[in-house]
Amino acid sequence: MTTTRTLFFVSDGTGITAETLGQGLLSQFEGVTFLPQHFPFLDSLAKAEDCLAHIHAAKVQDGARPVVVMTLMDNQISALLRQADALFLDVFETFIAPLELELGQHSSHVVGRTHGQARHEAASRIAAIHFALAHDDGVTDADFAAADVILVGVSRSGKTPTSLYLSLQFSIKAANYPLIPEDFERDQLPPCLLPHAKKLFGLTIQPDYLHLIRQQRKPNSHYASLENCRYEVAAAERMMRRAQIPYLDTTARSIEEIAVKLKQALR
């Protein structure tokens, strides 16, 4: 059984679709080591020739057929690559034909349509990103009225990556506000949050994992101690339950999972 395969991601756009799909499929095969090679923006026969040479070479080197995940609109370019002895997972070829039949339309075969965003889409996304940055980590509560969601939680519970991801991926305006020792002593949510109760969403985390994360940031501090992590998480969860703020445990969840679960809850 072969254990190493070269894996080509070939696209006339960024290749992000091919890569997302390929990673998902190949994560299902544990015994195989995949060596990725990326060929984005492959939009000419000359570039296809170069890619073809790499596919040939990979087969010789691995002693096994490469796997090629393709999202290509141009049939001439696909045909050229298909001269190689490889397994082709051709996304558009596979799905465009049944879609054309179903919709009673020919596809436009326009390259890179996905990524040539309309300017107003781009603008609202950029606005969401700058909003997330301006309202990161409680920097300001000036514009909470404009927020789609306000994330709350203890330091290093995942608020910042989540709010940035929400802005970049979904153009959601996400502020985030930390719960800090003063809040736990008062045993009350920060007063600036109270007028925005309906937009609040909590992130929590298991104390032992929080301890590990904080140890990397400030080793052997009170801040990072397991005892303090336990105290802060318990106090934060108590405050959130009392204020009826929905919250989610981020431990062992990817940023994508947290963001999508939050987006579901917002609806």
Place this chain on the structure above:
Amino acid sequence: MTTTRTLFFVSDGTGITAETLGQGLLSQFEGVTFLPQHFPFLDSLAKAEDCLAHIHAAKVQDGARPVVVMTLMDNQISALLRQADALFLDVFETFIAPLELELGQHSSHVVGRTHGQARHEAASRIAAIHFALAHDDGVTDADFAAADVILVGVSRSGKTPTSLYLSLQFSIKAANYPLIPEDFERDQLPPCLLPHAKKLFGLTIQPDYLHLIRQQRKPNSHYASLENCRYEVAAAERMMRRAQIPYLDTTARSIEEIAVKLKQALR
């Protein structure tokens, strides 16, 4: 010809793969309006029943078959959904069988494998995000030695969204540093950048588009005037050429395109 179709994204994980793929495919059909419905984390027969009811209802409402983009590992769940009268684009079913044959292995059929990241992967990604934030917009040059890339360009040329995307998507540590009026007067790159010449990458933008963006931020200011935008862009490009810094025009490019092109250039 039908012009409205409901589009279901169904996944046992986040559904991001299904959505990325579906958007790419459907952008090829201009005459049809697609109404998206999202069913992420669909991991039980009860949830599948609920989704099935929505698919039935959408068909009645639209008077046309819905399109269902599926990434589901569980065959029982897929089979249940397939009772609906819809066009199914089943990603795993389509591609897993040829992969099993090619690799001589059965797939593990483990749900959500893609998104259950290893902790060290998650940690390097989070580190990259915090690096991008700490080194956004020239806040500090303290840790440029640890940067994978340092983006330079005029204000609002796209540096911040690009560096955040590089960190979130590719775990690349990207700092960004603005070129400002003082730099143009001196006609020299900021001195703190000089020791890191090999890591520098420039972003530029067409002056008329920059003018539009800046007008939204500070209407009718000198900063936003077309004349000043022309002056700044010309000066920035001249400095980058002289210092042999590769640079890219971000006008009409999505953040994804810029990030992937930059990643290619880094290699």
